[in-house]
Amino acid sequence: MPSKMSPxxxxxxxxxxxxxxxxxxxxxxxxxxxxEDIKYYRSYEAGQTIVxxxxxxxxxxxxxxxxxxxxxxMEDGRTQMVGLLLPSDFVGRPGRDSAAYNVVATTDLVxxxxxxxxxxxxxxxxxxxxxxxxxxxxxxxxAAREWMLVxxxxxxxxxxxxxxxxxxxxxxxxxxxxxxxxxxxxxPLTREAMADYLGLTLETVSRQMSSLKRDGVIELAGKxxxxxxxxDRLLEEAGEDSDGGLVA
Amino acid sequence: MPSKMSPxxxxxxxxxxxxxxxxxxxxxxxxxxxxEDIKYYRSYEAGQTIVxxxxxxxxxxxxxxxxxxxxxxMEDGRTQMVGLLLPSDFVGRPGRDSAAYNVVATTDLVxxxxxxxxxxxxxxxxxxxxxxxxxxxxxxxxAAREWMLVxxxxxxxxxxxxxxxxxxxxxxxxxxxxxxxxxxxxxPLTREAMADYLGLTLETVSRQMSSLKRDGVIELAGKxxxxxxxxDRLLEEAGEDSDGGLVA
DNA sequence: CGATACTTTGAGCGCGCTCAACAACCGTGG
DNA sequence: CCACGGTTGTTGAGCGCGCTCAAAGTATCG
Numbered sequence: 001m002p003s004k005m006s007p008x009x010x011x012x013x014x015x016x017x018x019x020x021x022x023x024x025x026x027x028x029x030x031x032x033x034x035x036e037d038i039k040y041y042r043s044y045e046a047g048q049t050i051v052x053x054x055x056x057x058x059x060x061x062x063x064x065x066x067x068x069x070x071x072x073x074m075e076d077g078r079t080q081m082v083g084l085l086l087p088s089d090f091v092g093r094p095g096r097d098s099a100a101y102n103v104v105a106t107t108d109l110v111x112x113x114x115x116x117x118x119x120x121x122x123x124x125x126x127x128x129x130x131x132x133x134x135x136x137x138x139x140x141x142x143a144a145r146e147w148m149l150v151x152x153x154x155x156x157x158x159x160x161x162x163x164x165x166x167x168x169x170x171x172x173x174x175x176x177x178x179x180x181x182x183x184x185x186x187x188p189l190t191r192e193a194m195a196d197y198l199g200l201t202l203e204t205v206s207r208q209m210s211s212l213k214r215d216g217v218i219e220l221a222g223k224x225x226x227x228x229x230x231x232d233r234l235l236e237e238a239g240e241d242s243d244g245g246l247v248a
Numbered sequence: 249m250p251s252k253m254s255p256x257x258x259x260x261x262x263x264x265x266x267x268x269x270x271x272x273x274x275x276x277x278x279x280x281x282x283x284e285d286i287k288y289y290r291s292y293e294a295g296q297t298i299v300x301x302x303x304x305x306x307x308x309x310x311x312x313x314x315x316x317x318x319x320x321x322m323e324d325g326r327t328q329m330v331g332l333l334l335p336s337d338f339v340g341r342p343g344r345d346s347a348a349y350n351v352v353a354t355t356d357l358v359x360x361x362x363x364x365x366x367x368x369x370x371x372x373x374x375x376x377x378x379x380x381x382x383x384x385x386x387x388x389x390x391a392a393r394e395w396m397l398v399x400x401x402x403x404x405x406x407x408x409x410x411x412x413x414x415x416x417x418x419x420x421x422x423x424x425x426x427x428x429x430x431x432x433x434x435x436p437l438t439r440e441a442m443a444d445y446l447g448l449t450l451e452t453v454s455r456q457m458s459s460l461k462r463d464g465v466i467e468l469a470g471k472x473x474x475x476x477x478x479x480d481r482l483l484e485e486a487g488e489d490s491d492g493g494l495v496a
Numbered sequence: 497c498g499a500t501a502c503t504t505t506g507a508g509c510g511c512g513c514t515c516a517a518c519a520a521c522c523g524t525g526g
Numbered sequence: 527c528c529a530c531g532g533t534t535g536t537t538g539a540g541c542g543c544g545c546t547c548a549a550a551g552t553a554t555c556g
Contacts, residue, residue, distance in 0.1 A: 072397045075487075078402075080400040080401045093386055124375075144393060145331065145392060147396060152328040153322065190502065192502085199401060202502090202503080203503095203505085203544090204543090206504055206505080223502075223552090223553090241323050451514085451537085452513075471520090471534075
């Protein structure tokens with residue numbers, strides 16, 4: 001029985017919501033129909049594990065709707081999130097056949113999957129796909145390095161402010177608006193997931209959220225809805241040079 | 249006046265020490281000669297900054313000999329290393345024209361440079377180059393995510409042991425040997441650089457090095473020469489499941 | 497209603513930072 | 527030859543941020 005939010009699982013690529021951002025973004029209509037031949041959709045429920053670290057990967061694909069996390073876990077249970085996958089983000093690594101991380105759906109989620117072998121073959125014949133994947137991987141590498149600074153050198157308060165500013169920015173870019181003052185967005189993560197992202201405990205996350213609220217940097221409606229009266233103030237709290245915020 | 253260690257700056261690609269690992273690894277001889285036409289060598293002294301963050305990048309290229317670091321710095325001086333560049337590693341990002349990080353030579357260093365525009369044009373015509381760059385970027389992303397776990401969740405002692413085990417492994421792979429007990433290698437980093445890599449202070453690095461030495465996990469000859477009597481013991485200290493260490 | 501999951505808040509402790517002094521090891525020059 | 531300044535590394539004392547352990551509050555759902 002399909003849930004009320006379930007997308008049409010026989011979606012045509014031309015109508016796909018992530019058509020212009022995903023690994024297929026650069027493909028022309030001929031290339032798209034080749035992809036269309038080998039794709040299939042798959043749905044996951046919130047909390048479900050999509051891939052276990054170490055498992056054989058049979059497919060790669062793109063997140064169409066929903067949010068997933070990439071996590072690493074040590075033997076004693078310490079967990080670090082190493083990636084946050086939003087719609088259009090790519091899952092899987094061509095050229096490697098076992099997964100290096102756990103992939104977990106944090107919301108209900110739909111993936112556009114390609115069996116790994118046919119996708120690799122197609123990628124080798126289709127520079128548009130390979131180039132787009134390179135571009136996306138370079139962006140992810142930049143994001144990972146940005147997080148290394150956050151993890152290694154920022155205080156708990158700065159970490160929280162950094163996370164909020166990044167989610168706020170992503171949300172604004174999805175809605176094609178700037179980082180307006182008074183912006184408001186929904187946190188797609190639990191306190192524990194935030195802690196795993198930031199290398200903190202969930203108690204510390206909660207305390208710092210309360211502190212930022214007390215100091216007027218953010219406002220909270222419920223646990224998840226965040227609004228930011230002054231985005232530059234948030235950037236200051238994140239320890240970033242908010243020199244206008246004008247990116248050329 | 250050439251220094252005693254300076255390599256031949258008119259090196260043919262066929263004789264290049266990084267020929268089989270760098271971005272050109274997959275190229276056939278025709279493609280190689282196209283690269284040869286646009287390449288030039290450039291030398292840097294230890295301590296010299298190769299690229300400043302924010303600067304316009306005129307070239308991309310490969311480290312031929314020597315070691316460089318990628319670092320990010322906050323306004324108040326807090327510094328985080330986000331990459332360690334060894335021979336064959338690629339510097340620069342095709343498709344972006346300003347550098348995101350500082351690149352600093354930590355030893356005397358030689359780079360094989362390509363002017364950015366011609367390289368990008370060649371890459372678009374040469375899938376072998378694009379594929380190799382994708383492969384290298386995916387490897388770097390994995391390494392960055394490995395470091396996120398280290399930075400976010402490991403103790404100071406585990407961080408030091410992790411760094412030593414990685415440098416030891418790299419050294420062993422360069423010399424085409426396994427991680428033998430009694431292995432010995434030279435640390436290419438100062439205590440401060442280690443601290444910047446691990447998100448620690450240099451004092452903490454020094455204390456943990458002394459502690460690992462006191463406990464017999466490592467032996468030190470001078471400040472930089474490290475030997476490891478029992479590699480599995482080092483991995484345990486790093487918090488890694490040393491289940492044989494047999495990578496399939 | 498109770499059950500479960502998520503969050504907040506409090507109290508106390510310990511790891512890693514801060515500040516400081518000192519040691520070891522250069523190359524340079526009187 | 528030792529004196530010297532500079533760089534790099536070691537070690538000590540004390541403190542504070544973020545963790546640990548604990549309890550209570552809130553929201554959703556059967």
